[in-house]
Amino acid sequence: MTQLSDEEIIAALREVDVPEPSPLFWDHLSQRVRDAVADEPLPPRGWSSRFNLAWAAGILGATVAVALAVVVTIHYAGPAGGNQAALSPANRAQAGDSLHASEDDASWAVMGDLASQMDFEQAAEAGLIATPGSADRALGQLSQDEQRAAVELLQREIKNSRKL
Amino acid sequence: MASDISRVLAENYRPEWTLRVVQPDPAPAADRALLGDMDEEQLVAACLAGEREAFDIIVERHRRTVYHLCYRFVGNHEDASDLSQDVFVRAFKGLGRFRGHSSLGTWLYRIGVNVCLNRVSVKRPATEPIDARPHVDERAPDAAVELMRGERAAEVRAAIAQLPKKQRATVILRVYHELSHEEIAGILGSSVGAVKANFFHALGNLKRLLT
Numbered sequence: 001m002t003q004l005s006d007e008e009i010i011a012a013l014r015e016v017d018v019p020e021p022s023p024l025f026w027d028h029l030s031q032r033v034r035d036a037v038a039d040e041p042l043p044p045r046g047w048s049s050r051f052n053l054a055w056a057a058g059i060l061g062a063t064v065a066v067a068l069a070v071v072v073t074i075h076y077a078g079p080a081g082g083n084q085a086a087l088s089p090a091n092r093a094q095a096g097d098s099l100h101a102s103e104d105d106a107s108w109a110v111m112g113d114l115a116s117q118m119d120f121e122q123a124a125e126a127g128l129i130a131t132p133g134s135a136d137r138a139l140g141q142l143s144q145d146e147q148r149a150a151v152e153l154l155q156r157e158i159k160n161s162r163k164l
Numbered sequence: 165m166a167s168d169i170s171r172v173l174a175e176n177y178r179p180e181w182t183l184r185v186v187q188p189d190p191a192p193a194a195d196r197a198l199l200g201d202m203d204e205e206q207l208v209a210a211c212l213a214g215e216r217e218a219f220d221i222i223v224e225r226h227r228r229t230v231y232h233l234c235y236r237f238v239g240n241h242e243d244a245s246d247l248s249q250d251v252f253v254r255a256f257k258g259l260g261r262f263r264g265h266s267s268l269g270t271w272l273y274r275i276g277v278n279v280c281l282n283r284v285s286v287k288r289p290a291t292e293p294i295d296a297r298p299h300v301d302e303r304a305p306d307a308a309v310e311l312m313r314g315e316r317a318a319e320v321r322a323a324i325a326q327l328p329k330k331q332r333a334t335v336i337l338r339v340y341h342e343l344s345h346e347e348i349a350g351i352l353g354s355s356v357g358a359v360k361a362n363f364f365h366a367l368g369n370l371k372r373l374l375t
Contacts, residue, residue, distance in 0.1 A: 009370050013324075013339045016317040018235045021245075026227055029245065033223050033252040034216075042214055043259040 196221075204268040211259055219259075223252050226272050229341070233273065236336045237280035239321045247283060251276045266350055273337070274351045281329050323373035330354070331366035338363055 004012070142150060199221050202210065210218035230251050235244035254275050262271055324332055333352060337343045345363075349356045 004371050004375055006367050009367050009374065010339055012316070012320055012374060013335070013370070015313070016320045018232045019241070021231070021241060025245070029227050029231065029248060030220060030223050032245075032249050033227075033256075034220060036249060036253045037216070037219065037256045040253070040256060042216075043212060043257060 205264055208259060208262055208264070208268065211256075219256055222255075222268065226269060227252075229269065230272055230276050233276045233336065233341065234280055236324075236340055237284055237332070239325065243283070247276075247279055251279050254279065270347060270350060273341070273343075273347075277333050277337070277351055281333060284325075284332075285329065319374060323370050326373060327366055327369055330358075331362045331369065334359055334362040335366045335370070 139147060139150065196217060199207065199210065199215070199218050202218070202221070204222070207218045207222050211222070227248065231244055231248045234247035234251065235241070238244055238247060251272065255272055258275070262268065266274075324335060327335065330352060334348055337348045337351065338345075343351070345356045345359045348354075348359045352359065354362070
């Protein structure tokens with residue numbers, strides 16, 4: 001028995017036709033499909049359109065979060081610079097109050113979410129992590145009045161924490 | 165005499181019904197012509213927007229290809245007809261998921277192959293009953309040739325039916341629908357390499373089965 005070549009096999013396959021159904025069959029098939037889908041609800045729009053909306057909402061949200069992060073970073077990075085010494089103890093107390101108030105703020109929640117997703121190494125590279133001795137250096141830059149106010153603030157916070 | 169009867173009837177008999185000739189509304193025909201000019205993307209959009217007639221056009225354009233695909237898998241008209249209907253119903257239900265990354269035809273092939281493979285995995289493929297095959301006049305000069313051709317066709321169908329599912333689908337799409345390896349890979353969700361390997365193994369199996 002001789003083995004057929006690939007070409008001979010394909011030729012043998014191609015000789016097999018699909019018998020042509022009655023010409024009426026095609027309209028009959030269309031009618032059957034029409035009847036079958038008549039009771040079906042209209043097909044819902046696919047996930048692609050929802051995906052586009054989700055993307056748009058996501059991009060908008062991300063843009064707002066990034067803008068917020070930039071504003072907050074600039075706002076809190078400012079006092080760490082040369083103007084830090086100009087802050088009075090009263091202003092610092094006010095800043096502390098505003099910090100407590102901001103805990104209920106939605107934007108603070110966004111920042112919290114962002115911070116929780118932040119990689120430690122990336123944060124360190126961005127200068128957001130306090131390095132050893134940075135607190136001492138910051139205190140050394142304060143005036144004597146400011147240092148006294150800072151000590152008072154710390155003592156008050158320590159007392160408050162003991163009460164809790 | 166006849167005219168007298170007609171006159172008497174016309175004067176005295178008033179039927180309870182009236183005959184009214186109504187011209188067919190030309191609007192549906194116009195809509196259909198409009199839909200007929202649409203490309204596939206527009207038809208899908210129209211269908212999703214609620215124009216069910218758009219789906220009729222889709223069926224009309226693809227019914228022959230879908231039927232042929234189904235027939236190649238199951239080998240008889242009745243099952244091929246049922247499967248074709250099933251393919252289009254599934255396509256209608258899933259039309260919202262059609263992303264347009266491939267052509268509508270390719271998408272229908274994908275549904276068709278899945279429907280057919282599901283069917284053949286639960287039902288042994290039945291071949292056409294003898295009396296459903298075209299009649300061969302045994303007295304005709306080429307009757308013997310026709311008979312041999314019919315027998316050979318039955319052998320080939322039986323051999324294809326014995327192939328593993330992916331090999332069968334690959335052979336049908338490649339040989340009968342003349343699709344490229346890339347198109348078949350898209351339909352079957354395989355790599356091009358896997359399609360080539362399936363086709364190679366399918367030919368090897370068919371050689372063994374047909375010699």
